[in-house]
Amino acid sequence: MIAWRNADPRFPFLWEEGGSQPAARWHAEGEGPVQYLSDTPDGAWAEFLRHEDLRDPEDLSYVRRSLWAVDIGSEHLASAELPAETLTGDAGSYSACRQEARRLRSSGSSGLRARSAALMPGAAGGWRVDAGLRPGGERDGQTIVLFGGRPDLTGWRAVFEGRPDVTLLAAVRFPS
Numbered sequence: 001m002i003a004w005r006n007a008d009p010r011f012p013f014l015w016e017e018g019g020s021q022p023a024a025r026w027h028a029e030g031e032g033p034v035q036y037l038s039d040t041p042d043g044a045w046a047e048f049l050r051h052e053d054l055r056d057p058e059d060l061s062y063v064r065r066s067l068w069a070v071d072i073g074s075e076h077l078a079s080a081e082l083p084a085e086t087l088t089g090d091a092g093s094y095s096a097c098r099q100e101a102r103r104l105r106s107s108g109s110s111g112l113r114a115r116s117a118a119l120m121p122g123a124a125g126g127w128r129v130d131a132g133l134r135p136g137g138e139r140d141g142q143t144i145v146l147f148g149g150r151p152d153l154t155g156w157r158a159v160f161e162g163r164p165d166v167t168l169l170a171a172v173r174f175p176s
Contacts, residue, residue: 001075003037003144004044005068009161013068017149025094025117026101026145034101035146038116040126041067043141045164046118046172055174063163070155077144078104080114087115090175105147116141123171 007013015021015033027034038044044067054060080100086093097114104112116124122138146153 001072003039003070003072004041004158005035005037005070005155006044006048007066007068009064009066013066013070013155013157014150014153016151023094025097026112026114028098031098031102033149035111035150037070037072037144037146039142039144040124041158042126042164042168042171043116043119043124043143045168046116046123046141047143049164049169049172050118050174053174055169055172057166057169060163060166060169064161065159065163066157067159067162068155069158070153072144072146072153075111075146076109077111077113078107078109080104080112082114084115088117088173101145101147109147111144111146114143114145116143118143118172120171120173 005013014035017033019033021032021034023029024034024036036047038047048065054063080087080097082096082100086096101112119141121140124139124141125136128134128136
């Protein structure tokens with residue numbers, strides 16, 4: 001399976017052991033490395049836009065990020081068992097998500113799959129060509145979280161210094 005990762009072009013696409021990864025939704029300070037990926041390129045861009053709170057279309061002209069396609073193989077991922085409001089909530093929901101990640105790690109899971117906090121429902125449908133470019137069918141985006149350093153994974157830089165299309169802003173679920 002190919003998953004997508006948005007990264008600063010100056011750094012590798014995954015966090016390594018011994019790095020000082022800041023805490024986030026699925027891990028607290030000192031619990032890393034934890035790798036955050038998305039099931040679509042738009043999902044990876046949306047996660048970046050939400051994290052950086054980039055809402056103004058003009059701000060996108062300054063974005064220069066790498067987008068990576070990462071082969072995660074047939075990784076067996078557990079499903080996060082939390083309500084949608086927690087999975088998509090603001091920083092106040094992070095402690096419940098971290099507790100769920102700890103539960104899954106302690107049960108031997110190498111990672112998890114959860115509803116994307118950054119994409120609105122149905123916004124991961126992509127595009128198709130039918131007498132021009134048309135929206136694909138509605139589908140929910142997924143976040144893929146892998147625990148630990150992952151030197152076994154291979155990635156390809158799909159974009160070196162790019163930015164998302166301004167139309168993606170309408171599909172991003174920003175915290176209120």
